[in-house]
Structure formats: structure tokens, C-alpha cells
Amino acid sequence: MIGAGVFAAFGPAARAAGTGLLIGLVIAAFLAYCNATASAQLAATYPTSGGTYVYGREQLGHWWGFTAGWGFVVGKTASCAAMALTFATYAVPGPWWAQRLVAVAGVIGLAALNYRGITRTAALTRVLVTATLIALATIVVGIAVGGEASTGNLGGWRALGTGGIYGTLQAAGLLFFAFAGFARIATMGEEVRDPQRTILRAIPVALGIAVVVYVVVGGAALLAAGPERLAAAAAPLTEAVTAAGSPALAPIVRIGGALASLGALLALIAGVGRTSLAMARNHDLPHWLAAVHPRYQVPHHAEAALAVIVSVLVLTTDLRSVIGFSSFGVLVYYLIANLSAASQPAEHRRWPRALNIIGAAGCVTLVVTLPLPAVITGLVMFALGLLGRLLVRRSTAAERTAARP
16 A cells, blocks of 8 residues: 555646545545455455455355456556556656656566565565655655745645545545555465454554555645645656755655555555456456466466556556546445445454445445546446456356257
């Protein structure tokens, strides 16, 4: 969660709601809490690879599970592209073609690292997150001492309503993209020691830390640059420290943004690979993706395929588009997670069912308020996925019927 989202999402959110992104941030954080409790509760019951793909199948039925898994795979594949593009934006100021090539190189390099096993992935993630937190602390301190930050940049209380209800909810949907990393914990249940205890604690604790960091950094960025400058910036936090009067810190921000993006991309590749593995085991994706490396015990076919697809997206899309589309897929995924958790019996519940109902309603609300191109693209991708599964199932059933004596 403390990855590229904090370096990238404030710009699109400011474009949607201005200073109202602060309200959007609170909404996104509360919805993330609802979804986190649902995911933790389900992961404790089903400690296996696949996340809500598995939970939906077990609690609601196979089609629900497929829809969740498809949403996660296509949404998080878009997230991978967003992380790679953010990495390149902060690492290489320009030109655009060089940024795209660097982004592809990052995807291939991290996919190769994931190929060597989850312990190496976890070790590098700890290093990258530590570096990211140091960079974010430097940003906040730099804004505080720069001398140019002012509450006047917020525009007063009326500015909170700049984007209206629609714009504020759209900002919440875009910022939710940054919080959604807790799902990767649940997708890796097979590789966690004592998952019923560890995952149940890890998800809400990780979310709580991320919320505090995002509120502090987002508030500082607005005080430094104001919503208009953040909305227009390709690298919002770099713009914030420059506007605050601390331009000498810009290289540190760029390094932090690049490292944070790599950390988020590393975790994404691991999470998407394992959900693809679970879907392929049930023939909801090509069975070739179900292969597990005999030595490193990773879904190497799924991760290799993901690296190829993300590289193509990096070369053909822009950051705002993939953030919006990613949010669409992930919100559908969490809608089904909340519905699955709401259907669990009392003996498996850790939190009130009301949180699941609120979470499901919130997911639907934020989905319909995302930018229109993201909604249209999301609907088309889900229609293609569901139609493809229907055709494959009918073909398989016909083959079985024909094979009977």
C-alpha cells in the first residue's frame, strides 16, 4: 500500500475534486477498512492462494468467484502498468520514449526476481518500503521547513466542495487505488506461516499505517502546492516540495517515488501471479498458467505471461487511464469480497456484518463515479471475460456429452 499510489494518485484526485480530495481520502480509507476486515475474515477461513476468487467460489458460487478473480487479474494488471509508468516518471524526467523503455525494463527485472521465490520478494520489499518511508518523511519535513506552504493554498472551507459530490466520490475511487494493496496479503495464504493468525492481524494493521501516512503526505502536498498545481503535475510530490521552497529535495523525491513504485510492482506481480494460478487450476484461465516451478515454488508461467502483458500496456497507455481502469476492476473484486464475508456464518465472523454491507454499497457507489472511459473499458473487459468463460464451459460440456457412450 505504501508504494507508488502515494506518489501518483494525488494528482488525478486533485483534478477530480480539488481540495475535496481530503474528503475523498477519508471516504477511501473508510471503505478500505470495510474491505480489509472482509478480506482478513475470509483469508482466515480459506488460507489458500487466490484471494476473493476462492472466497467467492466457496461462499457464493463459481460465477461469483470467476468475476472476482477476473476483476483482480485485469485490474491489478493495469495497476502493474501504473506502477511501472510511475517508476519511469520519477526515475527518468524525459523524454517519454525513454520513460517507456525504462518502465518495461523494470517490469522484466522484477518478474525475474519473483521467479526466484517468495522469500527474495519479501526481503526486497522490506528494503524498498523502508526507503519509501524515509523519502516520504523527507518530503513532509521539506514542506514544513521550506517556508512557502500555507493554508491559503487550500482555498478555504468552500474549496472542499469544488468537485461536488460526484468529483469527491471520483477522487475517493481514484485514491482507493492506492489503498488496495492489502489484497496481496490474502492472495498468498499458502505461503504464510500460521495464516489464520498472521493474515487476520496483518491486514488491518498494515491498512492503519498506510492511512496515517497518506493523510499526512496528502495534507502536506496540498498545503505546499494547492490542488491546481497538484492536478497539473506528472510527479505531484516533486511539484509539492518545489512549491514549498525546497527544490533541492526534488532528487530525493524522485528516488523515493521510483523505489516505491518498484516495491508496489514487485508485490503486484506476486499477487496477480497467484490469483492467476488459482484460476488456472480450475480451468477459469488457460491451464498452462497453473504450472508451479519445481525448485522455486512460484507460478512461473503466470508471472511470465503477466510481464509480457504489462509491458505491452506500458508501451500503449497513460497513467491516468490505467489508474481509473485498475480502480474499476479492484472495486468489483472487493464488492464480491464484502458479499462473500456477509454470507459467512457467525462462527467464522470477526467483525460485524454491517461493515460488509457498507463496504459493498461503497464499492458500487465509487465504481459508477469513476471517469467515464474507465467505466466503459471496465464493463467491456468484464463482458469479454464472462462471455469467454460461458463459451469455454459450453464447449467443455459439449465435449463431455459427445464422449459418453
